[in-house]
Amino acid sequence: MFVLSGYDALLIFLMLSALVPVLALTISSLLRPKGSGAFRTTTYESGVDPRGDSWIQFNIRYYMFALVFVVFDVETVFLYPWAAAFNQLGLLAFIEALIFIAILVVALVYAWRKGALEWT
Amino acid sequence: MTFSEGVQLVSFIILTAIVLGGAAGVVLLRSMVHSAFLLGLVFIGAAGLYVLLNADFVAAAQILIYVGAVNVLILFAIMLVNKRIPTDRPVFSPRNAVTGLVCAGLFALLAVCIFQVPWQIQEPVAMNTVIEIGKRFFSEFLLPFEVASVLLLLAMVGAIILAQREYIPDRAEGEPEPLALPERPRDEVDTTPTGRR
Amino acid sequence: MPSLNAFLLVGAALFCIGFYGLVTSRNAVRVLMSIELLLNAVNINLIAFSNFLDPNNIRGQLFAIFVITVAAAEAAVGLAIVLAIYRNRDTIDMENFNLLKW
Numbered sequence: 001m002f003v004l005s006g007y008d009a010l011l012i013f014l015m016l017s018a019l020v021p022v023l024a025l026t027i028s029s030l031l032r033p034k035g036s037g038a039f040r041t042t043t044y045e046s047g048v049d050p051r052g053d054s055w056i057q058f059n060i061r062y063y064m065f066a067l068v069f070v071v072f073d074v075e076t077v078f079l080y081p082w083a084a085a086f087n088q089l090g091l092l093a094f095i096e097a098l099i100f101i102a103i104l105v106v107a108l109v110y111a112w113r114k115g116a117l118e119w120t
Numbered sequence: 121m122t123f124s125e126g127v128q129l130v131s132f133i134i135l136t137a138i139v140l141g142g143a144a145g146v147v148l149l150r151s152m153v154h155s156a157f158l159l160g161l162v163f164i165g166a167a168g169l170y171v172l173l174n175a176d177f178v179a180a181a182q183i184l185i186y187v188g189a190v191n192v193l194i195l196f197a198i199m200l201v202n203k204r205i206p207t208d209r210p211v212f213s214p215r216n217a218v219t220g221l222v223c224a225g226l227f228a229l230l231a232v233c234i235f236q237v238p239w240q241i242q243e244p245v246a247m248n249t250v251i252e253i254g255k256r257f258f259s260e261f262l263l264p265f266e267v268a269s270v271l272l273l274l275a276m277v278g279a280i281i282l283a284q285r286e287y288i289p290d291r292a293e294g295e296p297e298p299l300a301l302p303e304r305p306r307d308e309v310d311t312t313p314t315g316r317r
Numbered sequence: 318m319p320s321l322n323a324f325l326l327v328g329a330a331l332f333c334i335g336f337y338g339l340v341t342s343r344n345a346v347r348v349l350m351s352i353e354l355l356l357n358a359v360n361i362n363l364i365a366f367s368n369f370l371d372p373n374n375i376r377g378q379l380f381a382i383f384v385i386t387v388a389a390a391e392a393a394v395g396l397a398i399v400l401a402i403y404r405n406r407d408t409i410d411m412e413n414f415n416l417l418k419w
Contacts, residue, residue: 085254147338275390
């Protein structure tokens with residue numbers, strides 16, 4: 001049995017939003033000219049001729065930022081139920097959540113000291 | 121069957137098709153980038169299944185963590201490893217056929233198990249899952265809650281150490297900062313125009 | 318309304334597909350993606366059990382959140398290992414990671 005409420009609106013929203021790209025692509029394919037020149041399949045690089053390979057080595061700092069983001073994303077998921085149930089939890093839960101945050105602040109300080117947050 | 125049940129059944133079928141089809145694509149497609157995007161689709165489909173199972177907070181967490189963070193991490197890793205991996209393995213090799221047979225057998229075994237166990241199904245209870253999960257985090261699951269933060273700390277420290285270079289070379293003049301995260305020297309990029317092929 | 322068995326079958330099928338990918342992939346990143354599929358299959362099972370067998374105290378949902386946490390940590394460390402190996406060996410083909418092979 002499905003007991004959550006409010007998801008009928010979500011379903012209608014999803015169906016409508018799935019319709020938008022389909023309609024946009026269909027209408028533009030009906031309206032656009034059918035020609036296919038030699039330049040049709042080239043990469044668009046701000047108007048200049050495309051150079052080199054599209055598979056270039058990315059900077060590893062992107063990975064560092066993503067890594068820090070993952071850790072604090074998970075922290076958010078843990079802290080959200082605590083915030084939602086805050087009124088029904090006592091002072092003890094507040095202290096426990098502070099311990100949780102303090103441990104992750106250590107992680108943040110470590111990442112900072114190691115230079116994972118800097119783009120030098 | 122009421123209208124609501126019909127909608128749920130259709131949603132379940134669509135979500136199952138998304139999850140299983142996407143998973144097959146993740147495993148079988150040759151392009152890693154396509155696999156990574158299909159993996160995101162699988163995560164979204166699984167979140168839909170969680171909503172059908174009355175677990176709205178877990179569905180939100182799934183979208184937030186898996187689609188928002190883990191999938192991005194995987195895409196970054198694919199972009200960092202800029203090798204075009206020679207996908208010389210044919211999809212139908214003897215090894216893959218044997219593995220497929222084993223997996224099909226495993227599925228058959230699991231299906232038999234699922235249909236043989238007499239499940240004692242209870243009626244679901246309407247509740248605010250977020251508040252309920254918040255209460256349980258601080259009563260029954262307090263220790264896992266705190267250990268999770270230690271796990272995240274360790275994962276961050278370990279991943280930073282691993283992704284950095286393992287030794288710090290002597291700093292010569294004009295060298296970059298030793299603690300700045302080093303990377304492989306960039307390959308020379310072919311600068312001849314490739315557009316007009 | 319789909320029953321418990323339907324959800325368990327979806328979980329089992331996803332697990333088997335992930336297992337196939339885990340065994341047959343040669344690309345290390347794809348192996349990690351297969352592990353994520355396995356963890357998702359487990360999560361589907363946990364939440365199905367939580368909904369159908371334990372609706373009063375939703376332990377399965379809490380387990381699922383911890384599984385998601387561990388999966389995020391595992392992806393971060395696993396991909397860092399892949400990057401380290403790539404820097405040292407210049408490949409991410411699983412067949413070439415034979416340094417410890419006897």
